[in-house]
Amino acid sequence: MSEWKNLTKSELLEMKSAYDKKYEEFKGLGLKLDMSRGKPSPDLLDLSVGLIDAPPTWTAEDGTDARNYGVLNGVAECRRVFGDLLGIPEDLIIAGNNASLELMYNAYMRLYCFGSLGSKPWKDLPNVKFLCPSPGYDRHFAISQAFGTEMITVPMTADGPDMDVVETLARNDASVKGIWCVPLYSNPQGVVYSDETVRRLAQMPVAADDFRIFWDNAYGVHHIFEEHEIADIFEYAKAVGNWDRIYYFFSTSKVTLPGGGTGMMAASPANVAEQLRHMSIQTIGPDKLDQLRMAHYLKNAEGIRTRMRMLGALLRPKFEIVLDILERELGGTGLVSYIKPKGGYFIAIDTLEGCAKAVVAMAKEAGATLTGAGATYPYGRDPRDTNIRIAPTYPSTEELGKAMELLCLCVKRVSLEKLLAEK
Numbered sequence: 001m002s003e004w005k006n007l008t009k010s011e012l013l014e015m016k017s018a019y020d021k022k023y024e025e026f027k028g029l030g031l032k033l034d035m036s037r038g039k040p041s042p043d044l045l046d047l048s049v050g051l052i053d054a055p056p057t058w059t060a061e062d063g064t065d066a067r068n069y070g071v072l073n074g075v076a077e078c079r080r081v082f083g084d085l086l087g088i089p090e091d092l093i094i095a096g097n098n099a100s101l102e103l104m105y106n107a108y109m110r111l112y113c114f115g116s117l118g119s120k121p122w123k124d125l126p127n128v129k130f131l132c133p134s135p136g137y138d139r140h141f142a143i144s145q146a147f148g149t150e151m152i153t154v155p156m157t158a159d160g161p162d163m164d165v166v167e168t169l170a171r172n173d174a175s176v177k178g179i180w181c182v183p184l185y186s187n188p189q190g191v192v193y194s195d196e197t198v199r200r201l202a203q204m205p206v207a208a209d210d211f212r213i214f215w216d217n218a219y220g221v222h223h224i225f226e227e228h229e230i231a232d233i234f235e236y237a238k239a240v241g242n243w244d245r246i247y248y249f250f251s252t253s254k255v256t257l258p259g260g261g262t263g264m265m266a267a268s269p270a271n272v273a274e275q276l277r278h279m280s281i282q283t284i285g286p287d288k289l290d291q292l293r294m295a296h297y298l299k300n301a302e303g304i305r306t307r308m309r310m311l312g313a314l315l316r317p318k319f320e321i322v323l324d325i326l327e328r329e330l331g332g333t334g335l336v337s338y339i340k341p342k343g344g345y346f347i348a349i350d351t352l353e354g355c356a357k358a359v360v361a362m363a364k365e366a367g368a369t370l371t372g373a374g375a376t377y378p379y380g381r382d383p384r385d386t387n388i389r390i391a392p393t394y395p396s397t398e399e400l401g402k403a404m405e406l407l408c409l410c411v412k413r414v415s416l417e418k419l420l421a422e423k
């Protein structure tokens, strides 16, 4: 198919009337489809019902009675499962409650309120800036916004954030205090950070002595089509004395159940000690019963990898539907571009400039809800209005197929209007 921008006005007009008709037919179907939620479907959750059925245990391997208060950094066997999986020493891991997002919020809030390792609290500084590789995860940006941080959009490339931009900003401005990163199968594009990106992030010169990389490895073992591994950012950072720069996060939300699981933070010894100092005021300990249950259920890294292969097998057909329909309906038209993710939870497309909002609105009117256009950028503003996040995990394959057909139709209709206006 030739690229639509090369078609004549009369060809475009002819297509438009055909697609207008198709869209009206879709509207008549009274659809109620949802591709907005990045959460597991019931069949994915069903894989973990054994976790709920497991008989309760409360004696940890070191004899700790997990029914009682204490053990601020989480039970050892749970930290070992994470450490084994991610290649991090268990004493540098703090196992918390279910949501890693809460751990990120707390870590950010502590930097804001108290500063870190002797640096000034961010609240006492005239301006604090944070680098936001975009498209990115809206809840990261929401945390920065909640603390009044100035967010700076950094473009994403197929290898991760544009490191020339990151290095220039971090090197020249001491008010640039950190960066949000989802290094493997990024939300929403599924980008895998290259070794070189990881190395540069860990080793780049920065002006702020309290620069922090929020390394949110939420999809660190969530392979679907291929199994990628991300370089060890701690190793790179340690090699040049930047160990304190890294705050590493992970959770079992999309390994077992987001409604009840275990999140973790890992960091340098100095950072771990500091976090625990703050935590000792905030809490007397996490939900250790849940941590024990999780450790016994998952057992070890191999147990998790086996489980992730089963989850990947359930997710693969859903990702294939999205990718196949995108290719069938829009391949060669020049109307969208996207990266084919190898894992993770999302697929993101970029429309022609100025079209994303209209596409999402049009899909909504015909019964398909997508993540709001703009949500993948700081302040909810996509400067070029191109990015649309597709979350294929929750709907059934049937619903997904219908929703994708409708989405592609909306892309065509909105693009036709734009192209016609330019003729």
Ligand SMILES: Cc1ncc(COP(=O)(O)O)c(C=O)c1O
Residues within 6 Å of the ligand: 038, 098, 099, 100, 101, 102, 137, 182, 187, 216, 218, 250, 251, 252, 253, 258, 263
């Ligand atoms: C990149 C990323 N980080 C964190 C989370 C939330 O993780 P948790 O359930 O551990 O809070 C999500 C959920 O969609 C996510 O996409």
